[in-house]
Amino acid sequence: MAADNPSTRGASTSGEDAVPDVMGRRGGRPPRILVIGAGVIGLSCAVRLAEAGYDVHVLARDLPLETTSAVAAALWYPYRAAPPERVSAWSATSYRVFVGLAEATPAAGVRIRTGRELTTSAGPPPSWADAVPNLRPVRTPPPGYAGGWEFEAPVIDTSVYLPWLVERLTDLGGTLSRHAFAELPNTAPVVVNCAGLAARKLTGDPTVVPIRGQICYVEQVGLTEWVVDESDPDRPVYVVPRLHDIVVGGTAEEGDWERQPRPETTEAILAAARRLVPELADARVLGQRVGLRPFRPRVRLEAERTGDDRLVVHCYGHGGAGVTMSWGCADEVVSLVRAHVAA
Ligand SMILES: Cc1cc2nc3c(=O)[nH]c(=O)nc-3n(C[C@H](O)[C@H](O)[C@H](O)COP(=O)(O)OP(=O)(O)OC[C@H]3O[C@@H](n4cnc5c(N)ncnc54)[C@H](O)[C@@H]3O)c2cc1C
Numbered sequence: 001m002a003a004d005n006p007s008t009r010g011a012s013t014s015g016e017d018a019v020p021d022v023m024g025r026r027g028g029r030p031p032r033i034l035v036i037g038a039g040v041i042g043l044s045c046a047v048r049l050a051e052a053g054y055d056v057h058v059l060a061r062d063l064p065l066e067t068t069s070a071v072a073a074a075l076w077y078p079y080r081a082a083p084p085e086r087v088s089a090w091s092a093t094s095y096r097v098f099v100g101l102a103e104a105t106p107a108a109g110v111r112i113r114t115g116r117e118l119t120t121s122a123g124p125p126p127s128w129a130d131a132v133p134n135l136r137p138v139r140t141p142p143p144g145y146a147g148g149w150e151f152e153a154p155v156i157d158t159s160v161y162l163p164w165l166v167e168r169l170t171d172l173g174g175t176l177s178r179h180a181f182a183e184l185p186n187t188a189p190v191v192v193n194c195a196g197l198a199a200r201k202l203t204g205d206p207t208v209v210p211i212r213g214q215i216c217y218v219e220q221v222g223l224t225e226w227v228v229d230e231s232d233p234d235r236p237v238y239v240v241p242r243l244h245d246i247v248v249g250g251t252a253e254e255g256d257w258e259r260q261p262r263p264e265t266t267e268a269i270l271a272a273a274r275r276l277v278p279e280l281a282d283a284r285v286l287g288q289r290v291g292l293r294p295f296r297p298r299v300r301l302e303a304e305r306t307g308d309d310r311l312v313v314h315c316y317g318h319g320g321a322g323v324t325m326s327w328g329c330a331d332e333v334v335s336l337v338r339a340h341v342a343a
Pocket of ligand 1: 062067070199290323
């Protein structure tokens with residue numbers, strides 16, 4: 001990654017010697033916190049902890065633009081994450097933060113866009129309906145659909161947003177370094193575990209499984225509205241216009257660890273998207289990518305005291321909605337840390 005890229009600003013790639021070894025408050029300095037993971041969850045937690053006055057260091061095997069978070073579409077849309085009531089509350093908090101960013105901080109890469117979730121049968125409003133202002137039924141669905149829901153949602157261009165989060169963190173005095181842990185470290189009094197899918201191995205948690213997502217990018221052809229059809233659970237169709245391109249998806253293949261795009265899948269994704277959004281017919285394909293959504297039957301967000309009286313806060317398993325829930329989860333991580341360690 002280029003040295004002047006904000007996603008590596010404040011980052012070292014020196015490996016082992018980058019691990020903080022200072023144990024907590026010393027000489028009046030704020031307690032040191034080690035955050036594992038530089039996806040949207042780790043970075044959002046790190047930013048909120050730094051804002052709360054902690055001395056925050058993010059250590060990650062993959063830097064932000066190399067993570068699953070960078071592959072996310074990333075539409076505010078609670079999808080393949082549980083439990084519903086908590087997902088809804090975390091998502092509602094994030095919605096408000098993203099609206100604030102879209103209004104006041106264009107450099108963060110967040111825009112509010114109108115769009116539609118289309119359904120093939122009539123049904124009640126989604127479980128997260130209260131998180132969205134002005135959710136309304138789709139009055140004239142396209143052929144083949146029974147209805148759906150229309151609303152304004154934040155669209156987060158991760159290629160801009162993740163570097164912006166890093167910049168925010170380093171402005172607050174935090175750091176980001178590349179480091180791969182073989183096990184949870186015991187070198188800091190507080191560790192926040194945001195390892196995503198890799199928490200499966202790092203914490204020995206077999207309930208975290210991949211839900212593979214393949215997407216492609218096409219050129220921006222002037223599209224402003226997003227659309228989602230998840231009536232086929234394995235083959236959701238979504239089209240999300242970003243600042244300079246359009247994300248077209250996708251797949252949701254549970255238990256599939258393949259990280260390479262499958263060409264025949266790309267063809268199927270494009271065909272389904274073009275049926276739904278005819279404006280894409282001649283849009284040039286710019287690239288394709290795969291991400292493994294870190295799904296868990298319940299997001300794990302809890303504090304654990306270790307035998308040697310350190311604190312580990314786990315925050316992983318956000319499935320298909322990590323961006324959507326990020327700020328709500330980050331606030332809760334800060335509350336858990338504060339309950340144990342004052343800044
Ligand atoms: C195709 C696709 C589309 C998606 N669309 C959306 C969407 O529209 N909206 C939405 O909200 N979400 C979406 N998601 C889901 C979203 O991407 C995830 O929920 C989110 O990225 C999870 O973030 P995370 O920070 O937990 O994990 P990750 O982004 O995977 O980050 C994990 C971090 O932990 C680090 N790490 C792991 N193990 C170690 C270790 N041993 N030592 C050090 N560091 C380690 C990694 O290197 C990485 O930095 C989508 C996902 C996919 C794949």
